[in-house]
Amino acid sequence: MNFLVNKRTRNIALFLGIITLFSSTGFLAANAAFTISDKIYDGILVGDLPVGGLSIEEAKKKIKENFKKQITAPPIYLTYKTKRWPIEAKDIDLDIDAEKLAQQAYNVGRVGNIMNRVQERYCTIHYGNTIPLALQYNQAKLQDVAKSIADAVYSNPQSSSLLYQNSKISILPERTGYNVDLEKTLAALSTVLNTKIPATLELVVNELPPSVLSQDLSGIDSLLSVYTTQFDSHNENRSKNITIATKNINNILVRPGETFSFNQYVGERLSEYGYQEAPVFIDGKLVLDWGGGVCQVSSTLYNAALLADMGIEERTSHFHPPSYVPLGRDAAVADNLLDFKFKNTSSNNIYISSEASNNEITIYIFGKSNPALTGIRIVGANQKVIEPTTAFKEDPNLELGKQVVEYEGQKGFEVTTYRVKIANGQESKQEFLAYDEFQAEDKIIRIGTKILSK
Known part of the structure; x- marks a missing residue:
């Protein structure tokens, strides 16, 4: 067995x-048999072009002729939705190194140690072998072409906004923006140019969502407050500063519990943002500075916020009381020093709309009506005028006994400001807002001490 x-x-x-x-x-x-052949091995492709059985020169010629055919029409199309943009070979200096590709094809199965060559030949026989096209092109020109197309696609997102006409509120819908992802699009183009032409490639586009949606405004049903101040439109620099600042606080949504910062939205008052030099008070003196007039915008907003029953978080009075608002109802601002802030203390979104035209700044605050609150008054109480004192200064260049008024001085003021809330025609609450003191400035008289010779 x-x-x-x-x-x-x-x-x-x-x-x-x-x-x-x-x-x-x-x-x-x-x-x-493979070893003794002087031809490119069968099964080898350059891109999608078969070159097996050809000599290096024959493959080189075939690659060149095929490339010329491929670029008679635009070798690449970029698309987005229904739009198409051709990229011509001349636009990016597109070319091909036929000699290098033919040599690479010939080297398959002929480079490396014996085992590597045998393995590569075997795989070529049974599975084929593809040499990437590796087209040559001007990278900078390709980027420029792609950027130009990206600019054509780009659109800014547009937030939903309120339109107030004939005492009626309507909501304008938002619009999504679009932005081409250039980095990803260029990477995809590079892959295509190393694989196969002609080719059609979809642009990589990102959506840019608007910051305010229609649903954010759906609960707003009334005008909570409006406040207007006047300015001298003949002062061109100051008027321009007012216009820029007013535009920067237009169409702003403030959600419940959020704090609105005037400086955050208006930005720094610099020439690069269009601001001009105009008169401002610094250390009690009237001087030229960038952004003069912006305090009138913050003061107008302060009064609108008071009348809309917003919570005041930060507010500073001026050194001298400005003439464009009642005493004690101004709000000074300065880059990185003084800000005006208020909090939306209601339980609903509010919406700020502002405009500066001719010689007026008008700021509206919209929100959800509160039937329990029928009105708000801002009251300045305990007002006191502080008369300037007189200071005498000897002047050795002025004739003895003569007097000259060098500075008339300015009156000072004290005021306490309250917010009075009215419900059903009756005062329901009185809220302390601020105590402001504007110091008086001395009247200065020069007295001559010079003795004239006889």
Whole structure:
């Protein structure tokens, strides 16, 4: 019995050995045939172009001719929705190194140690081998073309806004913006240019959502407050500053519990943002400075916020009381020093709308009506006028006994401001807002001490 098993095992081993011998012989014969060939091995493609069986020169010629055919029409189209943008070969200096590609194709199965060459030849026979196109192009020009197309696609998002006409509020819908992701689009273009032309590529586009949606405004049903101040439109620099600042606080949504910062929205008052030099009070003196007039915008907003029953978080009075608002109802601002802030203390969104035209600043605050609150009054109480004192200054250049008024001085003021809330025609609450003191400035008289010679 053991004899029969051993005999059967020897027969199987012999059979497998014969098969292995024939397979190896065939493989080596095929490999030998590959080795002695001076042609590019079959199964090799450059891009999608077969070059197997060709010499290097024949492959080079075929690659060049094929490339010329491919660029007779635009080799690349970029698309977005229904739009198409062609990229011509001349636009990006598109070219091909046919000699290099032909040499790369020829080198398949001929480079490396014997085992690597044998393995590469075997894979080429059975699975094929593709040499990437690796087209040559001007990267800077490609970026410029892509950016130009991206600029054509780009659109700013537009927030939903309120329109107030004939005492009626209507909501204008928002609009989504679009922006081409240049980095991803250029990466996709690079991949295409290394793979196959002609090709059509979809632009990588990101949506830019608007900051305010229609649903954010849906609960707003009434005008909570409006306040207007006048300015001298003939003072061009000051008027321009007022216009810029007013525009920067137009169409602003403030959600419940949020704090509005005037400086955050208006930004720094610098020439690069269009601001001009105009008169401002600094340390009690009237001087020229960038952004003069912006305090009138913050003061107008302060009064609108008071009448809309907003919570005042930060407010500073001027050194001298300005003439454009009642005493004690101004709000001074200065870059990185003084800000005006208020909090939306209601349970609903509010919306700020502002405009500066001709010689008026008008600021509206919209929100949800409160039937329990029928009115608000701002009251200045305990007003006191502080008369300036007179200071005398000797002047050795002025004739003895003569007097000259050098500075008339300014009156000072004290005022306490309250917010009075009215419900059903009756005062329901009085809220302390601020105590302001504007110091008087001395009247200065020069007295002559010079003795004239006889």
